[in-house]
Amino acid sequence: MGIVRAVDAALTIVLFGINCKTINRIILPAKEVKEVRAMAGSKSIWVQLPFLQVITILFLLAFVFILPQSVNCRDYADESNGYNKTPGNPPILLWGPYITGTNENSAVVNIKTNTASRVTVHYCTEAYYNANASYDNSASDNVYSLMHHVALSGLEAGTTYHYQVCYDREQTGDLRFSTFPKSGPFSFIVYGDTQDEPPNFSQEERHKLVADRIAQEENILFVINTGDLVNDGNDAHNWDRFFDAIRLMATGTTIFPVHGNHDGNSLYFDIFGVSPYYSFDCAGSHFTVIDSVHRTPEQTEWLNTDLDNNMKWKFVFFHHPFYTSESNHFGGWENLRNEWEETFISRGVSAVWNGHIHAYERYLEKGIQYMVVGIGGGPYTTLDKVKFTGYQKSFERILGYSKVSVDPVTGSVFIKVIKAAEISQDGKDVKVFPRGTVVDEHILSSPLVDLKNVYACPDNTFKPDTAITRAEFVTILVKAFEFLPQAGKVFADTANSDY
Structure with missing residues (x-):
């Protein structure tokens, strides 16, 4: 219906003329209006109309019919029998949208509303959105409820996607997230203990400050929260405050x-x-990610x-630390060290x-x-x-x-702690610091490699006191950092066989 009205208005304006100098006034006298109306009823209108008006009509028709239109969730709800059309207050977004379970080819968009609703997620690649200002895919969980988990599948690896969530006749703005790349550099955030302590302070006062700073970081692929997201995970109101605090992030x-x-337990896992x-x-x-709260033999196995596995980097996350200098738990959780540390080492x-x-x-x-990073907002x-x-350091x-x-080119992991x-x-009281205030930074070197694969004498022995040539030194660097060798002769005083 919107397109029909647009075309009707466009044709009316063009057929009856607009003065380009005073575009807000119709300038045809009554007599000429009758003549144009007569022309509109004849078969020769396209010949009799001025050339500029014909071109304008064709342009407007192309604009209306060919260019994609932005999604309007209210129109979509009107045309869909599956959507809630019951008169009354529209649903209010309580949680989200928030993204979970992302990998190279899929992700899950989640929301919770205050009243039962049906949800559709419209999405597309950033390239498509930039070219069309619209979406070419949609997905729904096909349930009428408060909580929704909408799976997006068939995504491209290492790609930024635009998405919009429609919940009944309401909608979010245009949002973005990225899928995991197959290779190359990437960045992520780790922090934890974001719970509040009412009435002393709320997540709005402390955790939101941290989450908003994270939202300002560029090219962050994902965020890992090391536990105690809320003060009481069995109370939905605690989660209301949590999702209010992380809305931007x-x-x-x-x-x-x-x-x-x-x-x-159950609410956390459902969320x-x-x-x-x-x-x-x-x-x-x-x-x-492992659970240090409820340990089981099955988890350890x-x-x-x-x-x-043969992954170059292996990162582990759980709530209670092996090592700490906190007075009440000095030395950390020894029972966890006894159970898991040898596995980490081996x-x-x-x-x-x-x-x-x-x-x-x-x-x-x-x-x-x-590293202990319980600095997300708790006492x-x-x-x-x-x-x-x-x-x-502490x-x-x-x-x-x-x-x-994580930088595969240098074979290193760069870690910064932002205050x-x-x-x-x-x-x-809380004193806010400027964005990007770094209080600690360090580098994880490339994992240990088999030295025989890096440099050894022909008999597989090592002679650390023996002088080496420039070509041998370059060979060590290339093998240690897994650089790709380049063909061709570089130095005039060396032969290809020297490397």
């Missing part, structure tokens, strides 16, 4: 949660559609199998992130980097002046997050 990046002791322990891969790196884990302690701590033990924790073995009373960038704010000594 959640629409454009994927959330991967870690189960914390405050997060409850994120995950099991207590799970894993995923991204561009040659492996991510393992699964962990051994899950980490038995399977070549690169780094571990935890929460529970509301401070930032970094430890290096037995070749593995351990701060005091650390002991005496530090536990493996201690490297900060108390800060709000912030860890930004991790968004600082909590006063009495815990009542």
Whole structure:
């Protein structure tokens, strides 16, 4: 109906003339109007009309019929028998949209409304959206309920998608997220313990500050929350405050949660559609999430199998830390170390992130980097002046997050800890810091390689005191960092056989 009205209006305007100098006035006298109307009823109208008016008509018709139109969820609801048309107040968006379960070829868009509704997600690649200002795909979970998990499948790897969520006659604006690349560099965020402490402070006051800073970061593929997302995970109102705090962040990046002791059970798992322990891969790196709240023999057996892979980087996330200098749990959770640490060492884990302690701590033990990042908004924790073995660095009373960038070109992982704010000594006030305030940064070197594959004498022995040539040194670098060799002669004083 909208297109018909547009065409009718366009033809009326063109047929009856508009003065280009005074475009707001119809200038044809009554006599000429009758003549034009007579022309409109004749077969020779296209010959008799001025050439400029004919071109204008054709242009308007092409514009209306050929160019794609933006999705209007209200029109869509009017034309669909499946949508709720009951008069009354429209549904209100309580949670989301937020993205979960993303990989190279799929993702899940989630929302919750205050009244039961039906949901459709319209989406397309960024290239299509930039060219057409519309969407060419849609998906629905085909349920009439408060909670919705809409799966998007058949996506392209390493691609930015635009999407819009229609819930009954309401709609979101245009939003974006990205699928995982098959290879290449990528960045992600790790932080945790985002719960509030009413009536002392809310997620709006602290966690939102951190989440909004994360939303301002560019090219963040996903966010991992190391647990205690809320204060009471069995209470839906706690989740209301959580999703209010992450609204900007959640629409454009994927959330991967870690189960914390405050997060409850059934509601938490329904919200994120995950099991207590799970894993995923991204561009040659492996991510393992385990549950330190409810440990089972089945989980430990699964962990051994899950980490038995050839991924270059292996990252592990769980709530309670192996290592901490927090006074009440000095030394960390020894029972977890006894159960899992040997597996981490034997399977070549690169780094571990935890929460529970509301401070930032970094430890290096037995070749593995351990980081505590419980700085997402909860009440701060005091650390002991005496530090536990493996201690490297720590900060108390800060709000912030860890930004991790994996770079396959250099074979390194760059980690920055960003401070968004600082909590006063009495815990009542918050001082906001400028965007990009880095308080700690370090690099994870490329995982250990078989030295025989890098450099060894013909008899597979090593002679560290023997001088080496320039060509041999270049060969070591190429093999160690897995650079691709280039054909051709580079130096005049060396032969190809020297490399």
